[in-house]
Amino acid sequence: MAERFFAPCPRGLEPGLQDELTALGASQVRQVPGGVAFAGDWPLAWAVNLESRLATRVLWQVAHGRYRGEQDIYKLAYGVTWAKWFTPEQTMRVYVTARRSPLKSLEFITLRIKDAVCDHFRAVRGARPSIDTANPDVRVHAFLTADEVMLYVDTSGEPLYKRGFKQAAVEAPLKENLAAGILRLTGWHPTEALLDPMCGSGTFLIEAVQIALDIAPGLGRRFAFEALKTCDEAAWRRIRRAAEGRRRHATGLPIFGSDSDAVQVKRARINLEAAGLADMVRLEQAELTERTPPADEGVMVANPPYGVRIGETSELAEFYPKLGDALKANWAGWRCYFLSADPELPKLIRLKASKRTPLFNGALECRVFEYKMLAGSNRREKP
Template sequence: MAESFFSPCPRGLETVLADELRALGARAADVVPGGVSWQGDWAACYRANLESRIATRVMWRIAGGRYRSEEDIYRIAYAPTWAKWFTPEDTIRIYVTARRSPLKSLEFITLRVKDAVCDHFRTVAGRRPSVDTANPAIRIHAFLSADTVTLYLDTSGEPLYKRGFKPQAVEAPLKENLAAGILRLTGWQPGETLVDPMCGSGTFLIEAAQIALDIAPGLGRRFGFEQFRHFEHASWAAVKRAAEGRRQPPRPLPIHGSDIVGEWLRRARLNLESAGLARCVTLERADLLEREPPAAEGVMVANPPYGVRLGEEEELAAFYPRLGDALKRRWGGWRCYFFSGDPALPKLIGLKASRRTPLFNGALECRLLEYRMVAGSNRPRREAQDGGAPPAA
């Protein structure tokens, strides 16, 4: 029997996610702003949680209706048979998001949804679940449009970009699912040389290595659906067994990372070790402006720093023209991609982007800029036989 699901993702990656979900068995995948609605059985739900590299969550649609007031939302939230899916012993948390809703207080709506769920359990079981905002067993999402509310049970638990292995508790510049989506947009394929010359904590490197070895991103973690009373253990075991059977053992890959900051390189190395991928990636401390490419052609992908402190904007304004010069001088034959929220980068780099893809890093509007460096076209020509100097590049 087909169930209805919704998978949010970083904005700008909706079409890429739809293609990925279809490949994982989703049916009727429909792109909407911020994600993809789709249908499938529970095996497809389990597979999407385990193998999607781009989805943030997989949410199961359980109810919905039209509303005019908070009391309408209470009535809609009271109606589902919550006790079929979890017990009063399971802790809960309610999440509410809204777009163009006339209701003013999301906090009050959250309270009314919580009251409805708890009142339902008091009626059918004589006791109610407790709220746990830190580590709930069950996550319930309510989405409000201008006049409708839709309720979902979260089948993922922790967001899917939490792959379950990074030990370095630092706020990464971009989430793992955004990095995976950017890799997809570059057209990089396993076996093709990949370089991240500003690798930071190694997010692009880890995602690329997992793709190259066909390692499902969720193999190291647990999921919210494992808490459901109707959890299909045998179906989940089969999905997980199939993914584990495709997983390739670690081996050296043509994936390279570098950074000018030694501390970030140390973090990248620790994160690769935690993921069991240390031998797959070559790391070195290097300045992008000076380093040489590891192959005649390939894909470069980087998330350059974005100036937020006093003085950084001036430093970056001086850096971008030098970056463009380094690409012309050394990286002929490469497809180079820069993900940035800094509008100064495309203006100052001195190169014409062949493609600009709008993406969002959280609430920050960014661009993925593609520069195709034609081999030989920007290299100084040999001096003429009369001894004259070559023309400037």
């Protein structure tokens, strides 16, 4: 019988995640704001954890019911056969989110679900799991609507955007699944040149190389489902080996990165080396407004400074017009994509965006602005 799962993702990437899940063989695939529900067997869930570039987690639904008060939620959680899936020697943590729930305290609901799980273990095993809020073996998630509660076991553990190799971080990093989703939105193909001229820690670059070489994004890490009793270790090893054997090999790719800050270039290089991909990307220190294109045409993608990251408003007002001038002067034949939470970006850059795609970077509402640089066609007239 098919199990039911839910894969959250950054808001705006639900259509791409639905395509991923369908390609992996999921059934009953259904988008909701912030994720995609689907059904399938356990090997599918393992494969989604390993292969999905866009999902944040894969949650396994273990209970669903209606409630009027906290005691109804306790009863539902107590009735779940937790001891079939993990042991009292393993640690756990409960997470609760809600939308339009009439209950006043999510902290109290969290405590009641934790009590229900522990009471279940005492009844059937004579011992209860310990609580670990930092690095639990098992994560139990509850989601409440106005009158329904869903209980899930997290099969992923650490969020799936933590690919398992990044060493050098930046102050405001772009999550890997959001970067992969933006690359998908650009329509970039690995035969095209790709440039991130503000590469920071190299997130766009690493995701692009993994896409080009068909490297499963989860090969560098472990998952929470490996510690559950439902995991068939031999079957899981076969899935991993198949993914490892699928990797393409190349001597070089038309993928380029640069940054005006030498420290950022060094961070990108460290992370590419940690991922074993340093030979696939050409990195250099360069200012976007001054550098030349690495190819006659291609895709530029960047997460430029905006809001608090660049500091004073005057710096924004000075930088973006220069960016527009540079794109117009030097980048004909390129499709350029910028993620920004600043709605004034199109006005400051003085180019007409051909598309604006809404996305959420965490809780921050952003847009991906697309500029198709065709000679003589994009500049807005100054008032």
